[in-house]
Amino acid sequence: MEVLVFLVPLALTLGAIGLMGFLWSLKNGQYDDLEGAGWRAIADDEPVSEERVPSRGSGRH
Amino acid sequence: MQATRDFSHYVRHLGSGLSHIDLAVEGVNCAGCMSKIERGLSAIPDVTLARVNLTDRRVALEWKEGTLDPARFIDRLAELGYKAYPFEPVRAEAVETEHASFLLRCLGVAAFAAMNIMMLSIPVWSGNVSDMIPEQRDFFHWLSALIALPAAAYSGQPFFRSAWAALRARRTNMDVPISIGIVLALAMSVAETIHHAEHAYFDAALMLLAFLLAGRYLDQSMRRKTRAVAGNLAALKAETATKFVGADEISVVPIAAVRTGDIVLLRPGERSAVDGAVIEGQSKIDQSLITGETLPAKAGPGTAVYAGTLNLSGALRVRVSAASEGTLLAEISRLLDNAVQARSRYVQLADRASRLYAPVVHTAALLTMLGWVAIGATWHDAIVIAISVLIITCPCALGLAIPAVQTVVSGAMFRTGVLLNSGDAIERLAEVDRVVFDKTGTLTLPELDVTNAVDVPKDVFELAGRLALASHHPVAAAVARASGARTPLAGIEEVAGQGVRGFVNGLEVRLGRPSFCSADQIANEILCRDPEASVVAFRHGEMQHVFAVRQRLRPDAAAAIATLLKTGIEVEILSGDREPAVRHAAEQLGIHEWRAGVTPADKIARIEELKRQGVKVLMVGDGMNDAPALAAAHVSMSPVSATHLSQATADLVFLGDRLAPVVAAIGFARKALRLMRQNLWLAAGYNVLAVPLAIVGLATPLVAAAAMSGSSLLVILNALRAHRGAREFG
Numbered sequence: 001m002e003v004l005v006f007l008v009p010l011a012l013t014l015g016a017i018g019l020m021g022f023l024w025s026l027k028n029g030q031y032d033d034l035e036g037a038g039w040r041a042i043a044d045d046e047p048v049s050e051e052r053v054p055s056r057g058s059g060r061h
Numbered sequence: 062m063q064a065t066r067d068f069s070h071y072v073r074h075l076g077s078g079l080s081h082i083d084l085a086v087e088g089v090n091c092a093g094c095m096s097k098i099e100r101g102l103s104a105i106p107d108v109t110l111a112r113v114n115l116t117d118r119r120v121a122l123e124w125k126e127g128t129l130d131p132a133r134f135i136d137r138l139a140e141l142g143y144k145a146y147p148f149e150p151v152r153a154e155a156v157e158t159e160h161a162s163f164l165l166r167c168l169g170v171a172a173f174a175a176m177n178i179m180m181l182s183i184p185v186w187s188g189n190v191s192d193m194i195p196e197q198r199d200f201f202h203w204l205s206a207l208i209a210l211p212a213a214a215y216s217g218q219p220f221f222r223s224a225w226a227a228l229r230a231r232r233t234n235m236d237v238p239i240s241i242g243i244v245l246a247l248a249m250s251v252a253e254t255i256h257h258a259e260h261a262y263f264d265a266a267l268m269l270l271a272f273l274l275a276g277r278y279l280d281q282s283m284r285r286k287t288r289a290v291a292g293n294l295a296a297l298k299a300e301t302a303t304k305f306v307g308a309d310e311i312s313v314v315p316i317a318a319v320r321t322g323d324i325v326l327l328r329p330g331e332r333s334a335v336d337g338a339v340i341e342g343q344s345k346i347d348q349s350l351i352t353g354e355t356l357p358a359k360a361g362p363g364t365a366v367y368a369g370t371l372n373l374s375g376a377l378r379v380r381v382s383a384a385s386e387g388t389l390l391a392e393i394s395r396l397l398d399n400a401v402q403a404r405s406r407y408v409q410l411a412d413r414a415s416r417l418y419a420p421v422v423h424t425a426a427l428l429t430m431l432g433w434v435a436i437g438a439t440w441h442d443a444i445v446i447a448i449s450v451l452i453i454t455c456p457c458a459l460g461l462a463i464p465a466v467q468t469v470v471s472g473a474m475f476r477t478g479v480l481l482n483s484g485d486a487i488e489r490l491a492e493v494d495r496v497v498f499d500k501t502g503t504l505t506l507p508e509l510d511v512t513n514a515v516d517v518p519k520d521v522f523e524l525a526g527r528l529a530l531a532s533h534h535p536v537a538a539a540v541a542r543a544s545g546a547r548t549p550l551a552g553i554e555e556v557a558g559q560g561v562r563g564f565v566n567g568l569e570v571r572l573g574r575p576s577f578c579s580a581d582q583i584a585n586e587i588l589c590r591d592p593e594a595s596v597v598a599f600r601h602g603e604m605q606h607v608f609a610v611r612q613r614l615r616p617d618a619a620a621a622i623a624t625l626l627k628t629g630i631e632v633e634i635l636s637g638d639r640e641p642a643v644r645h646a647a648e649q650l651g652i653h654e655w656r657a658g659v660t661p662a663d664k665i666a667r668i669e670e671l672k673r674q675g676v677k678v679l680m681v682g683d684g685m686n687d688a689p690a691l692a693a694a695h696v697s698m699s700p701v702s703a704t705h706l707s708q709a710t711a712d713l714v715f716l717g718d719r720l721a722p723v724v725a726a727i728g729f730a731r732k733a734l735r736l737m738r739q740n741l742w743l744a745a746g747y748n749v750l751a752v753p754l755a756i757v758g759l760a761t762p763l764v765a766a767a768a769m770s771g772s773s774l775l776v777i778l779n780a781l782r783a784h785r786g787a788r789e790f791g
Contacts, residue, residue: 004197008204012177019173026165036115039092 068131070318071147075123079109082131084120085148086138089113094143101141102134117289119148147315154289161281167216168274174212175267178205182264195257202254202261209263213247216270219277235415235460238422239273242266242451249448260445265452265769272773273460280464283471283481302334303327305378319381327377329534333370336383338363344375347535369685369704373534409485410734411463414741418459426450429756442758449760453751458772462740465780470733473784478716479726486712489696490727491734492677496625497668497694499682500636500646501612506718507683507702509539510613512594513587517606524565525599525606528553528572532561536597537572539610560597568602580605592641612642614649621720622650630727631676635664637686664690681723683707698723729783736783740776747772 030037073081089095095113098120102111110123122134131147138145181201188198217240224236243266250261302319303326306312311326316334319325327333329344345357348370357373360366366379430447434440471481481487498504514522526544529537531553537560550570553563560573571577575584578600584607587596594609615621625632634655636643643657656667668690671678680687680694683703691697691710699711708714715722751768754760 008181011180012208015173015177019169022169022173023166026162026169031162031165033114033116036092036095036113039095039115043092043096 067312067314067318068135068147070315072131074126078126079123080126080129081121081123082134083148084122084134084138084145086113086118086120087144089115089118089143097141098138098143101137105129105133105137116286119289120145154285157281157285161278161285164219164274164278164281167219168271168278170212171216171267171271171274174208174216175264175271177208178264178267181205181208185261198259199254199257202250202263205261205263206251206254209247209250209267213243213266213270216274217243220270220273233416233419234412235418238415238419239269239460241423243270245448246452249445253445256441258445262448262452268769269452272769276461276464279461279468283464283468284483286471303331321381321383323381325379325381327366327372327379329372329374329376329532330538331372333366333372333379334368335379335381336365336367337379337381338365339377340380342375342377344377345373347371347373367685371535409463410488410737410741411459414459414462422451422454425454425752425756432756433758446755446758446760449758450752450755453755453760453764453768454748458744458747458769458776459741461773461776462744462780463737465777466733466736466740466783469780469783470729474713474726474729477725477729478722479729480714480716482712482714486696487730487733488737489677489712490679490730493630493679493696493727493730495631495633495671495676496679496681496723497633497635497671497690499680499684499687499690500634500638500643502683502702503681503687503700504618504634504646504650504720505612505614507700508542509535509595509610511539511543511608512591512611512613513607513609514543517608521599521601521604521606524570524601525572525608528561528563528570528599531555531563532572534597536595536610537561540572540597540599540608565601569600571600572597574598575607578605580607583607614646615718615720617719617721619650621724622652624724625727626651635659635667635690637661637684661686661689665693668693679727698726733783736779740779743775743779744772747775 025031068082071082075081086098089098092115095115098113099111102108102120102122105124107125107128108122109125110121112121113119114121120134120138122131135145135147181204184193185198185201187193220236220239220243223234224240227234227237246262246266246269250263250266253261301313301315303311304314304319305324305326319335324340325335325337327344339360339362341362342360344360346360346364346366347357348367360372360377366377426447429450430443433443433446438446467487470487474481517525522544523546526541526546527548527550529541529544530546530549532538532555550563550565553561555561556573556577559577560571562569562571562573564570575581575596575598578598580598580600583605584596584598587594587607587609591609591611594611597608597610599606599608622632631654632650632652634643634647634652636655636657637659638657640657643655647653647655656663659667664687668678668680672693672695677695680691680697681699682688682691682697683700685704685707687699688704688707688710691699691707696713697711698713698715699707701708701714701716703711703714713726715726747768751760751764754764
């Protein structure tokens with residue numbers, strides 16, 4: 001049962017990180033256009049404005 | 062005079078040396094369009110951001126301040142094949158977006174807390190039957206309390222605020238029992254924890270919050286999406302004015318940038334966007350949008366011009382007396398306000414259900430408590446059981462019942478070309494037993510059409526069409542459209558108030574008044590047969606033809622009306638137009654009840670009269686003169702070509718040239734109302750099963766959780782059936 005002292009805070013921290021992530025993505029407007037976001041994920045060639053993403057191909061799926 | 066376009070009114074200056082503009086774009090509906098537009102716009106130098114929002118059909122653009130003219134983006138989009146207009150987000154829309162994201166935030170917090178507390182509850186549930194020592198159980202309960210209390214305080218705000226507001230106004234709404242249930246459950250759980258009891262209800266309280274917030278968010282997102290698209294439509298109609306910025310210099314500006322006292326140019330074929338008085342020029346104007354009268358009226362210096370008026374023949378200079386708020390508009394909006402207030406007494410289905418629901422639940426809980434005390438239980442046990450009754454009757458299925466159906470149905474309506482302006486419009490539309498149509502622009506198409514096209518030889522028709530392209534006059538425009546002509550004739554001269562003329566292969570061609578083409582006799586014959594048609598004559602050398610032009614009924618008007626009559630809905634026409642025109646339309650459509658020459662006040666009076674007889678009226682209209690009647694009716698609908706005011710007033714807006722969406726919308730609404738009622742019964746049914754368990758004290762947290770989620774899921778699944786809505790109307 002001593003393991004709980006370790007596991008419970010860990011579980012709560014993980015949950016809190018998830019919540020932070022959600023709030024962060026919400027604030028960044030990632031839920032504004034759910035329809036478009038779905039299509040963007042599968043578009044092969046997305047226009048990239050130079051200032052935002054310096055090198056093409058990095059972090060694109 | 063070539064006008065410059067000035068969109069600076071729409072540009073927002075961001076702090077970091079960037080400018081921002083939002084454009085509403087027509088025809089964006091796939092991923093292909095999205096990347097094509099973004100690529101096309103990003104290619105312009107100095108553009109730092111071009112992002113398409115596929116949900117709202119908009120483009121957000123940012124560029125280095127002062128380097129680009131926004132008009133260039135619109136030209137670029139036109140090259141790419143999209144029609145775009147600058148767009149000013151309405152304040153109401155911004156507030157709504159903010160509220161939606163607040164709800165989503167609350168939902169996130171509640172869901173996070175509910176999941177973590179459930180994780181802590183599982184060891185407690187299983188520990189209660191095995192080897193958990195009381196200290197451990199208390200530790201888990203305290204931990205749950207630590208998560209639940211702040212989370213509920215934050216994510217419960219939408220309910221607590223609304224419940225508090227209702228209580229202060231000495232009313233009750235759905236949020237009152239919700240808030241009482243949640244607060245009691247939390248308070249009782251804390252008390253139980255302090256007393257080292259076996260059960261606490263933190264998990265139930267938070268799960269209830271999460272489900273209810275999901276319902277609220279569904280409701281909200283439905284409204285937000287339709288409002289965004291409706292807002293685009295308003296922008297796509299591009300209400301602009303041609304303003305004099307110097308003695309002879311003009312500029313096209315958005316209406317919002319026009320002030321009282323400005324002078325605007327009203328060219329032939331153009332619709333006025335302002336109220337004002339003519340200071341120079343002679344013309345004929347068509348006031349049908351305002352008065353319903355289709356015959357043009359003379360206009361000269363001193364004549365008052367209203368927004369929505371169509372200028373037919375000559376250019377006018379108009380001094381603006383009111384741009385966005387005006388005399389006539391003020392009068393109409395006063396009527397509007399009264400009518401809207403009268404309607405706001407309508408009680409939504411959800412509210413009616415909750416009015417019944419709250420006292421029943423609270424009485425049941427109270428009786429349970431007293432009953433247990435009466436048969437010898439301690440006060441403590443009795444209160445615990447009473448609270449479990451409150452929790453298990455949680456209105457989460459009730460909270461999801463209506464919004465879930467609304468969301469599905471609004472999506473289905475959207476695909477048939479109907480936009481919803483308000484959520485409760487569905488319920489009101491379902492109750493309709495009489496449809497009142499305006500004629501001009503509603504039963505008929507907003508544009509004119511040539512009726513005797515078959516009598517005129519094809520080559521003559523085409524030549525006339527090419528000549529007509531040179532004129533702005535709406536009757537000429539109808540000829541041009543009907544002939545399908547694409548290439549205008551060169552060297553055409555306009556004779557003010559008469560028509561246009563030019564030369565083709567050495568022969569003179571003329572298009573205009575019958576006297577201008579010496580075709581009075583033919584014109585009179587046509588007018589004898591069809592007195593409400595307008596005529597335009599064409600002369601090629603010595604050969605004369607006369608085109609009869611009139612408003613044409615929407616292509617499926619007769620079929621749509623027949624469907625309505627067949628399903629037992631009565632149909633009536635209320636029009637400001639002249640009697641013969643209305644009689645003709647009514648006879649063609651098989652409508653027996655019609656009134657012609659009615660004023661906006663008459664329309665309201667008629668609708669009030671129908672209301673007093675207990676008839677639920679759907680008003681369908683497009684003109685500014687219809688706006689008050691639209692607001693007065695039980696529920697209202699406008700075509701997308703309607704004036705801005707009418708569209709803003711109408712509960713629903715339909716797209717396209719056909720009348721079928723009106724019929725389909727009624728079908729969808731009826732189906733939706735049935736599903737909403739079913740859902741309320743499902744929610745009630747679950748309570749009937751679960752409440753006895755709670756009353757006899759068997760409601761363990763597990764039972765409560767199962768009942769709650771089960772009923773919510775069932776309600777959502779049932780709502781999905783609304784997709785296959787309007788089968789009954791074909």
